[in-house]
Amino acid sequence: MTTTEIPATARTRQPDPPGKRPRTRRREGAAWVFLSPWVLGAAVLTLLPMAVSLYLSFTDYDLFNPPRWVGLRNYTQMFTEDPRYWRSVGATLTYVVIAVPLQLGLALVVALALKSMRRGRGFYRSAFYAPSLLGASMSIALVWRAVFNDGGTVDNLLGTGGWVNRPGWALFAVALLTVWQFGAPMVIFLAGLQQIPAELYEAASVDGASRRRQFLSITVPMLSPVIFFNLVLQTIQAFQVFTPAFAVSAGKGGPADSTLFYTLYLYDRGFVASHMGYASAMAWVLLLAIGAVTAVLFRTSRNWVFYASEGDR
Amino acid sequence: MTISTAAAGKPVAWRRVALHVGCLAALLVMLYPLAWLLATSLKPADEVIASLDLLPGSLEWSNYRTALDGVNDVSVWRLLGNSLFIAGGAVVGNVLSCSLAAYAFARLRFRFRGPLFAFMIATIMLPHHAVLIPQYIIFNQLGMVNTYWPLILPKFLATEAFFVFLVVQFMRGLPRELEEAARIDGCGPFRSFFSVILPLTRPALITTAIFTFIWTWNDFFTQLIYLFSPEKFTLTLALRSFVDASSTSAFGPMFAMSVIALLPIVLFFLAFQRFLVEGMANSGIKG
Numbered sequence: 001m002t003t004t005e006i007p008a009t010a011r012t013r014q015p016d017p018p019g020k021r022p023r024t025r026r027r028e029g030a031a032w033v034f035l036s037p038w039v040l041g042a043a044v045l046t047l048l049p050m051a052v053s054l055y056l057s058f059t060d061y062d063l064f065n066p067p068r069w070v071g072l073r074n075y076t077q078m079f080t081e082d083p084r085y086w087r088s089v090g091a092t093l094t095y096v097v098i099a100v101p102l103q104l105g106l107a108l109v110v111a112l113a114l115k116s117m118r119r120g121r122g123f124y125r126s127a128f129y130a131p132s133l134l135g136a137s138m139s140i141a142l143v144w145r146a147v148f149n150d151g152g153t154v155d156n157l158l159g160t161g162g163w164v165n166r167p168g169w170a171l172f173a174v175a176l177l178t179v180w181q182f183g184a185p186m187v188i189f190l191a192g193l194q195q196i197p198a199e200l201y202e203a204a205s206v207d208g209a210s211r212r213r214q215f216l217s218i219t220v221p222m223l224s225p226v227i228f229f230n231l232v233l234q235t236i237q238a239f240q241v242f243t244p245a246f247a248v249s250a251g252k253g254g255p256a257d258s259t260l261f262y263t264l265y266l267y268d269r270g271f272v273a274s275h276m277g278y279a280s281a282m283a284w285v286l287l288l289a290i291g292a293v294t295a296v297l298f299r300t301s302r303n304w305v306f307y308a309s310e311g312d313r
Numbered sequence: 314m315t316i317s318t319a320a321a322g323k324p325v326a327w328r329r330v331a332l333h334v335g336c337l338a339a340l341l342v343m344l345y346p347l348a349w350l351l352a353t354s355l356k357p358a359d360e361v362i363a364s365l366d367l368l369p370g371s372l373e374w375s376n377y378r379t380a381l382d383g384v385n386d387v388s389v390w391r392l393l394g395n396s397l398f399i400a401g402g403a404v405v406g407n408v409l410s411c412s413l414a415a416y417a418f419a420r421l422r423f424r425f426r427g428p429l430f431a432f433m434i435a436t437i438m439l440p441h442h443a444v445l446i447p448q449y450i451i452f453n454q455l456g457m458v459n460t461y462w463p464l465i466l467p468k469f470l471a472t473e474a475f476f477v478f479l480v481v482q483f484m485r486g487l488p489r490e491l492e493e494a495a496r497i498d499g500c501g502p503f504r505s506f507f508s509v510i511l512p513l514t515r516p517a518l519i520t521t522a523i524f525t526f527i528w529t530w531n532d533f534f535t536q537l538i539y540l541f542s543p544e545k546f547t548l549t550l551a552l553r554s555f556v557d558a559s560s561t562s563a564f565g566p567m568f569a570m571s572v573i574a575l576l577p578i579v580l581f582f583l584a585f586q587r588f589l590v591e592g593m594a595n596s597g598i599k600g
Contacts, residue, residue, distance in 0.1 A: 028421075028423050028424070030421065030501070030502040030503065031417045031421035031422070031423035031502075032417075032423060034413045034416050034417035034421065034502075035413070035414055035417040035423070035429075037414065037470050038413070038433070040470050041410070041470025041472045042432070042436070042471075042472075044470070045444065045448060045451075045467055045470060045472050046439070046444055048447065048451075049443075049444035049445075049446075049447035050444060050447075052450070053443060053444065056447070063450070063453070110336075110339070113335065117329070117332055117333075120336075124336050124340070126586045127343075127344075128339075128340070128343065130586075131343060133527055133578055133581075133582055133589070134575060134578055134579070134582075136531040137530075137549070137574065137575060137578065138533055138553065138574070139350070139571035139574050139575045140346065140350075140571075142552060142555065142567065143568070146564070147346060147349060153345075153349065180346075184593055190594065191594035236438055236440070239440065240441065240442065242534050243533045243534065246533070246556070247556055250556050251556060263534075266442055267534070267537075267538075270445075270446055271538050276450075279446055280446050283440070283442040286440055286442055290440050291438075
C-alpha cells in the first residue's frame with residue numbers, strides 16, 4: 001500500500017506540455033474500459049433494482065398485472081396486522097443473538113489453542129475449516145434435519161426427542177449448524193493472532209504480567225480489529241440465513257413458525273404467494289435493519305477497537 | 314494460554330498433549346455429521362432409523378444406483394453437468410470481470426474513483442434480497458427465467474464486490490515499478506494489465522475461482538427462484554425434492570445423492586485447501 005506514493009515522483013518527471021492532454025485522457029478512457037462491466041452491473045443489477053424495489057414496496061404487485069400504488073399499506077400491514085411477520089423477526093433476531101456469539105467465541109478459543117501449537121497447526125486449521133465450505137450445502141442441511149429429527153442421533157443420545165419437530169428447539173438445531181461452521185472466522189482470527197509481535201509478550205513477561213493480564217492487555221486489543229471484522233461479517237450473513245431453515249422445515253418455517261426466518265418469509269410472500277410489493281417492503285426493512293445494526297457496530301467499535309497504526313485513540 | 318513460554322524452562326509437554334487431545338476430540342465431534350452422511354448413504358432402509366450404529370450392517374450399494382437414476386426422470390449425470398456448467402460459467406465471469414474492475418480501482422486514476430470505490434465496498438454489505446425482486450422482474454422481462462442466464466450473467470458484471478475487493482487488495486501490494494518499466498518499454502494500460510499485472514495476480518485469481526466455484530455450487534436460493542424445469546435442475550435443486558418427502562425408504566438414495574453433490578467440494582477442498590485457507594485468512598483484513 002505504501003507503494004502508491006511512488007508514481008507521484010514518476011509523474012513530475014515529465015510534466016505534460018499544454019498540447020499533450022490526450023495522453024492522460026487516453027489513460028482515463030482506459031480506466032473506464034476496464035471498469036465498464038462493473039459499472040454496467042452496478043447500474044443495472046444494483047442501483048436500478050434498489051430504486052425499483054423501493055418503488056414496488058409502495059405497490060401491490062403480483063408480477064402479471066401492473067403494480068398498483070397503495071402508499072404505506074404494505075408497511076402498516078407488516079407492522080400492525082401480520083403476526084407471522086413479527087414471528088419471522090423474532091426468529092431471526094433470536095438466531096443471530098445465539099449463533100453469532102457462540103460461533104465467534106468458539107472460533108476464538110480454537111484459534112488461541114492452535115496459535116500456541118508447534119506441530120499440527122496446519123492440519124487442524126484445514127480440518128476445522130472444512131465444515132465452513134460443506135455446511136452451506138443442501139446436503140449437510142438434510143443431514144442436520146435427519147440427525148436432529150425424531151429417532152435421529154441426537155434424540156437417541158440425549159433422549160430429548162427430535163429438535164426439529166419442537167417449536168422451542170428447532171431454532172437451536174439451525175443455530176448449531178452455523179456454530180459448526182466456525183472454521184472461517186477461526187482462520188481469520190488465527191491470521192490476526194500470528195501478526196501480533198512476539199516482542200509485546202516478551203516485554204510483558206519481563207514486566208511480570210500474568211497470562212490473563214497479557215491476554216486482556218495485549219491479545220484482545222491487538223486482535224480487536226479482526227474481532228470487529230468477523231463480528232460485522234458474520235452478523236450480516238446471519239441475518240440472511242436461508243438454506244438450513246428451508247431444509248429443516250421443508251420450506252415452511254415450522255414448527256409453529258419457529259424457524260420462519262426473515263428471508264424464508266420474504267421468499268414465501270414474494271415467490272410463493274406472489275405478493276412482490278409486500279416482499280419488496282420486507283426487503284427494504286431488512287436493508288435498513290442491517291444498515292442500522294452495522295452502523296451501531298461501527299459506532300460502538302470506537303470504544304473497543306484498537307488500530308495500532310493510528311496510535312492511541 | 315496464548316503463548317508457549319519457553320522461558321519457563323520446564324517441560325510443558327503435558328500441556329501440548331492436552332491441546333492435541335482436545336483438538337482431536339473436537340475434530341471427532343465435528344466430523345460426525347460427515348461420517349453419518351457417508352454411513353447412511355450405504356445403509357439399507359430398515360437400518361437407517363432402527364440402528365444407532367454408525368457402520369452399516371450390510372453395504373447397500375443400490376442406494377447409489379437409485380441415486381444415479383436421479384429424480385423426476387433426470388439422471389444424476391445431467392444434474393451434475395448442469396451444476397458444473399453454472400459453476401464453471403460463474404468462475405469465468407467472476408475472474409474476468411472482477412480482475413478488470415480491480416485493476417482500474419487499484420492502479421488507474423479516473424474521475425470519481427474515491428466515491429465509486431466507496432460504493433463498491435458498500436455493496437459488499439448490501440443484502441442480496443434488496444435487489445432480488447427487481448432483478449427477478451428484469452430477467453423475467455428478458456425471458457430469461459428458467460434459463461441459466463440469471464445465474465451466470467451477473468458474474469460477468471462484477472456484481473460480487475467481495476472478489477473485486479480481494480483482487481484490489483492483492484494488486485495494491487504489487488510493486489509500482491513493474492508498470493513503470495512496462496510503460497517505458499511502450500506498454501499501454503491494456504498491455505501492462507494482461508502481460509504484467511494479471512500473471513502476478515494469479516494467487517488472488519485462484520482464490521476467487523475456487524471460492525466462486527464452491528459458493529455457486531452450494532447456492533440454493535438463486536437456483537430455487539430462477540429454475541423450475543427438472544431437466545435444468547442442479548444437484549442442489551434436485552436434493553430439494555427430497556425436502557418435502559420424509560419417508561425413510563428414500564433416505565438411502567437421498568443421502569447417496571447428497572454425497573455425490575458434496576464430492577466436488579470435498580475434492581476441491583483436498584486439492585486447494587492451502588489456497589482456500591490462505592485466501593480466507595487474507596480476505597481483506599491485512600490490507
